[in-house]
Amino acid sequence: MHTPDAEKMSPELKQDGTAPAAEMRNISKAFPGVQALDGVDLKIWPGEVLALVGENGAGKSTLIKILCGAYHADEGEIYIRGQKVTIRSPQDARALGIVAIYQELSLFPNMSVAENILISRLPKRQRLPTVNWSRLRREARHALDTIGAPFDPSVRLGDLSVAGQQMVEIARAASSDARVMVMDEPTSALSEHEVETLFEIIATLKERGVAVIYITHRLEEVSQVADRITVLRDGKHVGDLPISEATKEKIVQMMVGRSLNLFPKEPAPIGEEVMRVENFSRKGAFSDISFSVKEGEILGVAGLMGAGRSEIARAIFGVDLKDSGDVFIGGQKVSINTPIDAIRSGLGLVPEDRKLQALVLSMAVRENITLAHLSDFAKSGIVSKAKERKDASQHVQELDIRTPTIEQKVANLSGGNQQKVVIAKWLGVKPKVLILDEPTRGIDVGAKAAIHSLMCKLAANGVGIVMISSELPEIMAMSDRIIVLHEGRITARLTREEATQDRIMMAATGG
Amino acid sequence: MKLLPAIRRVSRAREFAIFLFLLAVYLLLFILKPQFRDPDKQLMVVRQFSWIAITAVGMTMVIITAGIDLSVGSVLALAACSMGKIVELGTMVNMSVGVAMAIAIGPVCGFLLVRYRIKAFWAVAAGVLIGGACGFLLLVYPVWAAVGLGLVVGAACGLLNGLAVTKLRIPPFIATLGMMGMARGMTYVITKGWYKNLPQHFVKFLGEGEALRVPVPVWIMAAVAVGGSILLRHTTTGRYIYAIGGNEEAARLSGIKVDRVKLAVYSLTGFLAALAGMIVAARSGSAQPTAGVGSELSVIAAVIVGGTSLMGGEGSVLGTVIGAAILGIIPCGLILFRFPAEWEYVAVGGVIIIAVALDQLKKR
Numbered sequence: 001m002h003t004p005d006a007e008k009m010s011p012e013l014k015q016d017g018t019a020p021a022a023e024m025r026n027i028s029k030a031f032p033g034v035q036a037l038d039g040v041d042l043k044i045w046p047g048e049v050l051a052l053v054g055e056n057g058a059g060k061s062t063l064i065k066i067l068c069g070a071y072h073a074d075e076g077e078i079y080i081r082g083q084k085v086t087i088r089s090p091q092d093a094r095a096l097g098i099v100a101i102y103q104e105l106s107l108f109p110n111m112s113v114a115e116n117i118l119i120s121r122l123p124k125r126q127r128l129p130t131v132n133w134s135r136l137r138r139e140a141r142h143a144l145d146t147i148g149a150p151f152d153p154s155v156r157l158g159d160l161s162v163a164g165q166q167m168v169e170i171a172r173a174a175s176s177d178a179r180v181m182v183m184d185e186p187t188s189a190l191s192e193h194e195v196e197t198l199f200e201i202i203a204t205l206k207e208r209g210v211a212v213i214y215i216t217h218r219l220e221e222v223s224q225v226a227d228r229i230t231v232l233r234d235g236k237h238v239g240d241l242p243i244s245e246a247t248k249e250k251i252v253q254m255m256v257g258r259s260l261n262l263f264p265k266e267p268a269p270i271g272e273e274v275m276r277v278e279n280f281s282r283k284g285a286f287s288d289i290s291f292s293v294k295e296g297e298i299l300g301v302a303g304l305m306g307a308g309r310s311e312i313a314r315a316i317f318g319v320d321l322k323d324s325g326d327v328f329i330g331g332q333k334v335s336i337n338t339p340i341d342a343i344r345s346g347l348g349l350v351p352e353d354r355k356l357q358a359l360v361l362s363m364a365v366r367e368n369i370t371l372a373h374l375s376d377f378a379k380s381g382i383v384s385k386a387k388e389r390k391d392a393s394q395h396v397q398e399l400d401i402r403t404p405t406i407e408q409k410v411a412n413l414s415g416g417n418q419q420k421v422v423i424a425k426w427l428g429v430k431p432k433v434l435i436l437d438e439p440t441r442g443i444d445v446g447a448k449a450a451i452h453s454l455m456c457k458l459a460a461n462g463v464g465i466v467m468i469s470s471e472l473p474e475i476m477a478m479s480d481r482i483i484v485l486h487e488g489r490i491t492a493r494l495t496r497e498e499a500t501q502d503r504i505m506m507a508a509t510g511g
Numbered sequence: 512m513k514l515l516p517a518i519r520r521v522s523r524a525r526e527f528a529i530f531l532f533l534l535a536v537y538l539l540l541f542i543l544k545p546q547f548r549d550p551d552k553q554l555m556v557v558r559q560f561s562w563i564a565i566t567a568v569g570m571t572m573v574i575i576t577a578g579i580d581l582s583v584g585s586v587l588a589l590a591a592c593s594m595g596k597i598v599e600l601g602t603m604v605n606m607s608v609g610v611a612m613a614i615a616i617g618p619v620c621g622f623l624l625v626r627y628r629i630k631a632f633w634a635v636a637a638g639v640l641i642g643g644a645c646g647f648l649l650l651v652y653p654v655w656a657a658v659g660l661g662l663v664v665g666a667a668c669g670l671l672n673g674l675a676v677t678k679l680r681i682p683p684f685i686a687t688l689g690m691m692g693m694a695r696g697m698t699y700v701i702t703k704g705w706y707k708n709l710p711q712h713f714v715k716f717l718g719e720g721e722a723l724r725v726p727v728p729v730w731i732m733a734a735v736a737v738g739g740s741i742l743l744r745h746t747t748t749g750r751y752i753y754a755i756g757g758n759e760e761a762a763r764l765s766g767i768k769v770d771r772v773k774l775a776v777y778s779l780t781g782f783l784a785a786l787a788g789m790i791v792a793a794r795s796g797s798a799q800p801t802a803g804v805g806s807e808l809s810v811i812a813a814v815i816v817g818g819t820s821l822m823g824g825e826g827s828v829l830g831t832v833i834g835a836a837i838l839g840i841i842p843c844g845l846i847l848f849r850f851p852a853e854w855e856y857v858a859v860g861g862v863i864i865i866a867v868a869l870d871q872l873k874k875r
Binding site: 317319339340342343349351357358359360361362363367371372373375376381382383425429437494 | 543630732741745747748749750751753754757758761762763764765766767824825
């Protein structure tokens, strides 16, 4: 859909003559073999929060990178505050007041908060080339106050929580007079409380007339924070919606092009108890944890971040130590001190952070899939690549992993496909119990639905599933039973029928 | 036409670029310097870097696990001088060492049998053959028992390195730096600064011997390279080595016995350093306590030039051998072009930087 040339001459203005904070028109960009963007438009007004949504590969990052000067568009124009501009580099973008805040924070954990905020323009004393520390502290304090962050500017950045570090990054952007701020998945590492704080900060930014482009996969957040939504699919601009008209189903439909059942739960036949955990304790992390899982059952583990859920999973799997506790598989007590013991007893663990804990990014899809039970493919120590290829190809097909070949380096796959590789790896050891820690974090809706239906298929095959998740809708839709943790203790045990959002939240916050 | 994709695959391989570089240097010398065209002269050059290449095969594996071994030069000397000491102590000691090792071989072989489930018949046959050959060798030429002990010493040093890294959680740089000092120190303790002349036949065989006109050390290097390459590319242990270097935490969580693999890798490197030490000693005719000083840097350089990343997770034996060849052919070229010997260090340093820079460019 192209507008006639005459209308492209000048940027669109509001009734009162305000120009959009940023406008991108007819942006196209091709990479070898793929058209990443095709005639995409984006418009954002000062003081507006625009949610940019789309599946992985839809073109969101490419579009933003063009705006921020990291990429060059093949076609199209960019207007900032009504003026046509050429953005050739990130410096150009920053000079125009465009700042991006990515998931991977670009800060210096070894330096103080103040230094981080003002790193590119450290205040110097007159005549001497030394840093004016008192002015540094003052300006940093001012920047932090602007967004309502409470901490001491001389604190070492690395000592702050992830949420705190993110606030510092926002303060840095705000204090450098940013007019357009791009936030890429800002809430993926935050607790509910911290998310609220972030939303308050965004509201403050809005009051100051900053335009915020908000990229997220969490559609629930979109309705809480955004004024409008722009949807991309396969590199094309599908459309914009004002928040009043945006229902979740409509957004998903626009993103995916078809209706999607996000939580395809089919109750599986529930069999005997397959795993029982008794009296798991570790001082400072969790105490007196006991629960059980049956064949075909999905046990949801809810709770806030820091409640100890990942720690328990790692202790069960033999990665971390425990002070006391027993594990019973199929009624038999097993001794698990290392991950190998766990695997041999029939357990599998899909860890919280796939890049850090589950995947060897430099190795191929095939190699990652077979890693947990490589000796099954080897005779006298020599690995049969042919057997590996067969097994890996099978998994790739079964799980619909989008990759050009099985030799592709896993680092090049999207988040959703990477997670599928991790799951394929654990399916290979044919576990009796599979523990999944935040299985759909940072993954787009299409892949999320796929992973959910995978979990159901596994359950139908008699595997017991323990699903740790911070997303309430996921917990409530997928679990047969739910346990809720708060500060290392189990505060509630609910069945699927008994579970409501309020009851879970109450138990998670200790009420 | 199946040839085209194969050619494309080969040319994209990391080793291809440095192979071209090596080829370029080789052709340069071939064309411009007639003296270089003599195959015996070329093999002499290969013999000169063969001991570095042998050690570098082990170092490659260590570096792929994101570790490092600074002690190889010292272990090389310690192994050679341990052998020299045994020789010095006389034939009786030599023979006793030989017998002790023969007795120890039994349990080791037995363990390997069970581990790899080799059929009993072949195991016994192989055992008889190897046992017979070793027995004959040890009786007629007792010095080989001393050589065996030297190799064990090297492996033991490697094992200690591995234990320091895995059990004591000392960073490899520090652990092997300590071993570097201790091994060199022990060498001086054993020899009290003196060097030991070695039996003639040993020197003749290992130092000057040839089979099919190819020097023995070159054969050993080939065998080690092929064995190392098979280990890295085709065995489970090799895959685990890459996984540990790529992401140690993920490897651990996937059920890989990370500590055991690291122990194996460091022990193997110690063993190979000892083997290199034997070759060096044979070439110079004596076991010298100053052997191999500074050689750890040449070994590491060969590995790096060969395309192995210090960050771990990638690298190959083939690349390392090519890297060792490049670092070996440069001094030879300098001599032929009548550059003063001092320029060798400058040239080698320059080559390392150029090789890694080219590799980095390729990554972009």
